[in-house]
Amino acid sequence: MATILVAEDDAHMMRLMSMWLARNGHKVLEAxxxxxxxxxxxxxxxxxxxxxxxxxxCDGMELVEWLRGEVKSDIPVVMLSARTDQAxxxxxxxxxxxxxxxxxxxxxxxxxxxxxxxxxxxxxQETA
Numbered sequence: 714m715a716t717i718l719v720a721e722d723d724a725h726m727m728r729l730m731s732m733w734l735a736r737n738g739h740k741v742l743e744a745x746x747x748x749x750x751x752x753x754x755x756x757x758x759x760x761x762x763x764x765x766x767x768x769x770x771c772d773g774m775e776l777v778e779w780l781r782g783e784v785k786s787d788i789p790v791v792m793l794s795a796r797t798d799q800a801x802x803x804x805x806x807x808x809x810x811x812x813x814x815x816x817x818x819x820x821x822x823x824x825x826x827x828x829x830x831x832x833x834x835x836x837x838q839e840t841a
Contacts, residue, residue, distance in 0.1 A: 722767075746769050763791045773793075781809045
């Protein structure tokens with residue numbers, strides 16, 4: 714299983730996601746804002762990022778742009794969004810290999826999406 718960072722400023726949503734991911738055997742790290750998420754990513758070991766788009770201090774868009782730009786990491790990312798402009802967000806992040814997932818979300822659907830993305834990255838990681 715994977716080490717997954719959940720960056721979410723809503724404590725209830727974070728608990729729900731963390732519970733589902735842990736139940737599926739993943740190690741879960743939690744960050745209530747993008748700056749804390751950056752610290753955890755910089756410390757190493759994060760294999761997957763689930764982030765809310767709207768967070769204080771550093772939002773999900775800034776976080777992913779930092780991850781892909783400065784850090785040059787290609788870890789899979791699922792971005793959660795309750796915004797109404799999800800199509801525009803999806804277009805923007807398509808080039809950054811980010812899956813935009815709408816809120817409210819189904820925990821089982823989100824878990825399935827994460828498992829699918831992890832499975833897609835495993836062969837590349839094993840041959841590297």
